[in-house]
Amino acid sequence: MSRTAKPRYDFNAIVELVTPGARVLDLGCGDGELLAQLVAQKGVQARGVEISEAAVRACVARGLSVRQGNIEEGLADFPDGVFDFVILSETIAYLNRPAPVVQEMLRVGRTAIISFRNAGYWRVRWDMLRGKGFGAPLIAGEPRERAITLSAFEDFCRALGARVQRRVFLADGHKVHLWPSLRARIAVYALTRS
Numbered sequence: 001m002s003r004t005a006k007p008r009y010d011f012n013a014i015v016e017l018v019t020p021g022a023r024v025l026d027l028g029c030g031d032g033e034l035l036a037q038l039v040a041q042k043g044v045q046a047r048g049v050e051i052s053e054a055a056v057r058a059c060v061a062r063g064l065s066v067r068q069g070n071i072e073e074g075l076a077d078f079p080d081g082v083f084d085f086v087i088l089s090e091t092i093a094y095l096n097r098p099a100p101v102v103q104e105m106l107r108v109g110r111t112a113i114i115s116f117r118n119a120g121y122w123r124v125r126w127d128m129l130r131g132k133g134f135g136a137p138l139i140a141g142e143p144r145e146r147a148i149t150l151s152a153f154e155d156f157c158r159a160l161g162a163r164v165q166r167r168v169f170l171a172d173g174h175k176v177h178l179w180p181s182l183r184a185r186i187a188v189y190a191l192t193r194s
Contacts, residue, residue, distance in 0.1 A: 010090060013188040014089060014115065017085075018042050019084065020044075021043050022045070022084035023045045024038055024046050024085045025047045026047070026087045027086065027105070028088060028089070029066055030055050032058060049068075050067075051068065053068055072101060083110070087112075088102070089113075090115055093117065093147075094143050094144070094146070102114070102156075106191065111192055113188065113191075114153075116148050116187055118149060118150055118181070118184050119134060119152075120151075125182075150169075161193070162191040164189055166190040167189055168188040169183075169184035169188075170186040171186075
């Protein structure tokens with residue numbers, strides 16, 4: 001998935017969750033901005049999978065090891081437990097079938113880190129009440145985006161048998177501790193197998 005031009009506040013939270021020198025796979029890595037940040041700040045062994053050919057070229061230009069592929073077709077190329085962290089940053093909302101992707105993340109990695117825009121955020125709720133809908137306007141031509149709330153994501157994790165190891169909630173780059181279901185614009189979860 002390609003990255004948007006908006007600031008990616010989830011990147012710093014993800015970098016904080018990753019241990020130095022870890023083996024990392026970023027699914028839907030876009031132009032490689034997060035992977036490059038992880039390499040520079042944490043010295044990780046970075047790999048990526050991206051569907052966009054132009055984004056793969058951008059990653060290669062950054063010196064990153066990224067292959068073109070559709071993550072919804074599985075990760076059969078990777079053996080069980082080969083990565084310490086598998087990342088899916090602001091991509092889960094665009095997947096047709098997110099459950100098999102997350103199951104594959106937990107198969108090939110010890111920890112899955114998933115970030116998404118919280119559809120329960122108060123401004124999103126307010127826009128929907130005013131009839132503005134969720135996500136990009138239809139005229140923008142953006143891909144369909146699934147509305148995910150914090151409670152819906154935690155229900156999803158329980159249904160998969162995934163254990164939530166850590167949660168980070170953000171609003172414009174600041175961590176949110178009080179009433180995250182209303183106040184957090186972005187959620188970052190670290191999951192492991194139960």
